[in-house]
Amino acid sequence: MQQPQDQTTTLQKTFRIILGVFMIAAAVGHLSFQRSEFQAQVPNWSPLSKDLTVILSGIVEAALGLGMVFWKKQRIKVGIALAIFYVLIFPGNIAQYLNHTNAFGLDTDAKRLARLFFQPVLILWAIWSTGALSHLTKKFKG
Known part of the structure; x- marks a missing residue:
């Protein structure tokens, strides 16, 4: 399926890049100096170790952040993937x-x-x- 022409505004593009940079920064924290802080958010019922969960989610955050900043042709898919990621984490x-x-x-x-209450804002x-x-919205309307 071919992506539609870029119809985002300058404001949307700016906020997309800001969110992407935020995700890249969070990934760096996941993979280095904030690992123990992020481990505090992993639910006790998680089947993976807390450290592995933090490392894997950091890798996903890095990929999504880079996608938000650089992968313009797939920006809609990256945005949906990031929204799903926010739902999954x-x-x-809640556990915290x-x-x-x-x-x-x-x-x-x-x-x-x-x-x-900030999680829906991120989504x-x-x-x-x-x-x-x-x-x-257009897809569901018509």
């Missing part, structure tokens, strides 16, 4: 809240709860900034 955020686990300055239940950011939201 959401249980870790339910288990009262401190990480990334989230040292109160109120802060951990507030963070849960929307990923699909809006890549043009996936308008693409999907």
Whole structure:
């Protein structure tokens, strides 16, 4: 299936790149100096070790971040993939809240709860900034 012509605005492109850079930075943290912080977010019921989960998710974040910044021809697919990734890691955020686990300055239940409401913002950011939201809307309407 051929991607539509780039119909994103300059604002969307800017926010796509910002989100991509954010993901690349998060990947660097996953794979190096913030590994223990990210391990605090891995649910205890995860079948993989917490460290392996953090490493694998860091690799995925790096790929998605690079895709957001550089893979313009597949930007819609990358945006959808990133949105799905955010949905898949959401249980870790919930586990951090339910288990009262401190990480990334989230040292109160109120802060951990507030963070849960930011995940839908990231999902929307990923699909809006890549043009996936308008693409999907058009696809479902007609």
